[in-house]
Amino acid sequence: MAVTLESPVRIGKLAIGALGTLALALGTLQAVVEPSLPLLQRDLGIGNAEGALIFVTLLITGAVVAPIAGKLGDRYGGKRVLVVLMTVVSAGGLFSSLAPNLPVLLLGQVLQGAMVGALPLSFILVRKHLPPGQTQVAVGIVSGLFTGGSLVGMLIAGPIAEGLSRHWMFAIPTIAIIATTLIVSRLMPDDPPAESDSRIDWLGVILLSCTLVALVLGFMAVTGGGLPPLAVGAVTVVVAALATGWVAVERRASSPMVDLRMLTTPAMWGSCVVTLLMSLGFGMAAYLVPQLFDVSAEGYGFGASSTDIGLFLVPATIAGVAAGAVGGIAARHFGPRAVITAGAIVTAATLIALASLHDAAWQLVLARTLIAFAVSVSAVALLASTATAVAAEDTGIATSLLVVTRVVGIALGAQIGAAILGAGTDPVSGLPAESAFATSFVIAGVIAALSLLVVRVMKKGTRA
Incomplete structure (x- = not known):
């Protein structure tokens, strides 16, 4: 059993703010792809399948890196591993910004995927340096600011790509990540590594x-x-x-690497299954909505540009930011299960409603906003409850498993959405049929609704 060498230093708002600022910069870099995906497809001369690959490549790497980062952070200290990961992310951002073609861009996205490991490492730091009662709120703040970065990314992606080039929409957030990593390294105290005579698995x-x-x-x-x-x-x-x-x-x-006994507890496996189901629905919506906005206005679409799509997605991103703080506070006051149940109901109902209500831009904007808020609130509640439900030395690996599950769910959801659109595409016009979008939204809603069956078995209690 690992034994901490010394008691960690308590941190204040400045250090939490530094972590949050880094999360903000990371969220910005991650978000520039979604609103500009149609533009990237045209610029690189690729189709829906390759476009979905750009969307999910970062998520695939994140799924691999997150549990490794969490485990190494538990063993060697969250701050030390975080700085190493940010170096990799910065290299990936530079590759993406200089990419002349799809393979180089995919390489950059692979390296950028290391950013997913930043969340469990941040949770390790707040768990070590904050009293138990403040941990859930801090987790919500960091998660919310990561989502807040998505707002910045949504806003700058289109104008930068259309005004300068697609290269600069990757370069500017990368510069911000380099700067904020230096700030975190200076302000965040070192968290002592765990003393253990066992080897990494x-x-x-x-x-x-x-x-x-x-x-x-x-x-x-x-x-x-x-x-x-x-x-x-x-x-x-x-x-x-x-x-x-x-x-x-x-x-x-x-x-x-993972204590399988921990996975068998209802709180842990239930959280993973709920996260997967809701992330599948969210991933489908995240891919489908920009594609629907991009479809020619002569048909059933809106013919929106990358800048327009980014603006349409701003309310959803703001909702995700608010959900970060709301999720942590709500989980603390009402209990995680109540928060997750409400989020699942809103998500499922909204997705199913989109199957028939997508004739006006405001309908898509409102639906995407509700989905973003509901899914983000549920995700924060799951992360916050998990972070306090396991032993302190397992915080990194437990929360990273949820992060991985969410990443995999979003990636698979995007692929499901792309596959349905591809199957429903007219070979003459090259455009997917409107029924393909409707079918996708219904399937996404049913998947999200299935999470309600799992929530009932999750335990309410958490460990101090």
Whole structure:
């Protein structure tokens, strides 16, 4: 069992503000792709499948990096690992800003994906340096500011890409990340590493990473169409074999990457399943709404530019920012289950309503805003309750598993949405049928509604 070498220094608002500022810069870099995705597709000469790949590449890397970052942060200190990750993210931002083609841009997105590990590392720091009663609020603030960065990204992506170039929309947030990382390094006190004579379970790390990558890439290949049944079966067998191997290794490891006993508790597995289901619905909406705005106004769409799409998504981003603070406070006062239940109901109802109510821009704006608020409130409540429901030395790995689950869910949701649109595309006009959008929204709503069945088994209590 790990033993902390010394009591950590308590931190104040300035240090939390530094973490939040870094989260703001990271959210900005992450968000520039969504409103400019149609522009990137045209500029690079790629279709819906390749566009969805740009959207999910960062998320795939994040799914791999987050649990590793959380585990290393638990062992060696959150601040130390955070600074290393931000160096990788900065390199990725530079690659994306200089990318002349799709492969280089994808490489930049792969490196940028390390930013997903910043959230569990931030949760480690606030758990170590704050009293238990303030941890949930701090988690909400950091999460909210990460979402707040999305607001900045949504606003600057279109004007910068259209006024300067798509290269600068990556470069400017990258410069901000470099600057804010230096501020965090100076203001945030060092958190002492844990003393342990056990080794990192690298085999478990590798197997989990391979499982996640195989799952997402395999799902992309299957939803992309064209694979024979034998190939689909082979993909399924590979993912199942990797997952089985990971479980076998973790059960035998003296110091496993993930304590499987922790995963069997209703609070933990319930949180993971709810997060996955709601993230699937959110990922579909996040991909579909910009595509619907981009469809020619001569048909059922709106013919919006990247700048217009970014402006249309601003209210949703503001709602996500507000949800960060509201989620932590609401979870503290009303309990996580009540907050998550309300969020799931609003998300499912709004998605299903979008199937028929998408004739006016305000309908899409309102629906996207409600979905963003409901999903973000639920995500913060899940993260905050998990951060206090597990032992202190497991904070990083437990919260990173939720972050990974959310990332994978959003990535798979985007792929599902892209696959449905691709299947419903007219080969002559190259435009998806309106019914393809309606079908996608209904499926997304049903998936989100399934999370209500899981919420009932989640435990209310948390550990101090």
